[in-house]
Amino acid sequence: MTSRINLSELNKEQLSGFCSSLDLKKYRADQLFQWIHQKNAGSFDEMTNLPKELRNQLSGMAEIKGVQTASVNRSADGTIKCLFRLHDDKLVEAVLIPEFFDDGVADRLTVCVSSQVGCIFGCSFCATGKMGLFRNLTIGEITGQVLSINQIAEKEYGKRITNIVYMGMGEPFHNYQPVVDSAEILCDPLGLNLSPRRITISTVGLTRFITKYADERRPWNLAISLHAADDEKRNQIMPINESLNLSALRKSLEHYHSIMHQPVTYEYLLFDQFNDSPDDARKLAQIARWVPSKINIIMYNDVEGVELQRAKEDRLNRFMSGLSRMGARATVRRSRGDDIDAGCGQLAIKDQDGRGK
Numbered sequence: 001m002t003s004r005i006n007l008s009e010l011n012k013e014q015l016s017g018f019c020s021s022l023d024l025k026k027y028r029a030d031q032l033f034q035w036i037h038q039k040n041a042g043s044f045d046e047m048t049n050l051p052k053e054l055r056n057q058l059s060g061m062a063e064i065k066g067v068q069t070a071s072v073n074r075s076a077d078g079t080i081k082c083l084f085r086l087h088d089d090k091l092v093e094a095v096l097i098p099e100f101f102d103d104g105v106a107d108r109l110t111v112c113v114s115s116q117v118g119c120i121f122g123c124s125f126c127a128t129g130k131m132g133l134f135r136n137l138t139i140g141e142i143t144g145q146v147l148s149i150n151q152i153a154e155k156e157y158g159k160r161i162t163n164i165v166y167m168g169m170g171e172p173f174h175n176y177q178p179v180v181d182s183a184e185i186l187c188d189p190l191g192l193n194l195s196p197r198r199i200t201i202s203t204v205g206l207t208r209f210i211t212k213y214a215d216e217r218r219p220w221n222l223a224i225s226l227h228a229a230d231d232e233k234r235n236q237i238m239p240i241n242e243s244l245n246l247s248a249l250r251k252s253l254e255h256y257h258s259i260m261h262q263p264v265t266y267e268y269l270l271f272d273q274f275n276d277s278p279d280d281a282r283k284l285a286q287i288a289r290w291v292p293s294k295i296n297i298i299m300y301n302d303v304e305g306v307e308l309q310r311a312k313e314d315r316l317n318r319f320m321s322g323l324s325r326m327g328a329r330a331t332v333r334r335s336r337g338d339d340i341d342a343g344c345g346q347l348a349i350k351d352q353d354g355r356g357k
C-alpha cells in the first residue's frame with residue numbers, strides 16, 4: 001500500500017509542485033494552502049470551494065496531519081496554555097500570553113510556539129530538557145499550533161494574535177527548515193499575513209544555523225537564550241556551551257550583524273545567587289556590546305527537581321542598575337502563567353507515548 005502524502009508538511013513551493021503534478025491550476029494550490037495554513041482545515045471535506053471530485057481525489061492520495069487541541073488551561077493572569085495532540089499521539093504545548101492596556105483590553109497577544117517534541121540539549125533549568133528529544137515537528141504542526149491559538153484569541157480577546165515567539169518546547173534551530181518554512185507561511189498573505197518584525201526565533205546558540213539564518217537573510221527577529229555571561233557558568237547550566245562557547249557565539253553574531261544589521265535579543269533567566277551578581281551584570285553588559293542588542297531579564301519560575309531558583313527582588317534591582325550604569329538596554333520580563341506551568345522553562349509533558357510514564 002502506498003502511503004498518502006501529508007500536505008501539511010510541505011512548504012508553499014512544494015505544495016505548488018504537488019498541485020502541478022496533478023495538473024491543477026495555480027489558484028487551486030493557493031486554495032489548498034489557505035485551507036491548511038489560514039483556516040486550519042483538518043480534512044479535505046471542509047474545503048468547500050474545491051469541487052467534490054477533486055476533494056475525493058485528494059482524500060485518496062493525500063492527508064493533512066495537523067494538531068488536535070487536547071486541553072486548554074487558563075491562568076489567573078490571562079495566560080492560556082494549550083496542549084496539542086499530534087497524529088502519533090505525541091503531545092506538545094503552546095502558550096498565549098496577553099498583555100493588557102490599562103483599561104483591561106488586550107494590546108499584544110503573543111503565541112509561544114513549540115518546534116520539537118522534547119529537546120536534546122538538556123539545559124539544567126528547563127523542564128523540556130528533562131524529557132529528551134522524541135521528534136521534530138512538521139511545518140503544519142507548527143502553523144497548526146498558532147492557528148488554533150489564534151482561534152482561541154479571537155474568541156477570548158476579540159482579536160487576532162499579534163506576535164509569535166519560537167520559545168516553546170524544543171530548540172528551533174535544531175529543526176531549522178520546518179521552523180523557517182513555518183515562519184514564512186505565517187507571514188504569507190494566504191496564511192496569517194503577520195509582519196516578519198512580529199516573529200522572533202530563539203536559539204541556545206547553534207552557531208552554524210545562526211550563520212545560515214544570516215546568509216539566507218531571514219527577516220524574523222533573532223533571540224539568543226544566553227542565561228549566563230561567562231563560559232564557566234554557562235557550561236554548568238547549558239551543556240551546548242561546552243562545544244559552542246561564547247567566543248563561537250560572538251563570531252556568529254558578528255557575522256549575523258554584518259549581514260542583517262538588526263539588533264539581537266539576549267534572553268537571560270535570572271537565578272538566585274548564580275548569575276545575578278554585579279560581576280555577572282558587568283559581563284552581560286560586555287556581551288551586549290558585541291553587536292547592537294537588547295536584553296530581556298526573565299524572572300524564573302521554579303521547576304520541579306531543579307535547584308536553581310528565581311532571583312530575589314533586591315538582587316534583581318541591583319542587577320538592573322548595574323546593567324543600566326554600563327549602558328546596556330535591558331527590560332525585566334515577568335514570566336507569565338506560572339500557576340499553570342506555562343512560564344519560561346516550564347513546558348514539559350511527562351506522559352509522552354511510551355516514555356516517562
Ligand code: SF4
Nearest residue numbers: 119122123126129170
Ligand atoms: Fe532545549 Fe531550550 Fe530547554 Fe535548553 S532551554 S533544554 S534548548 S528547550
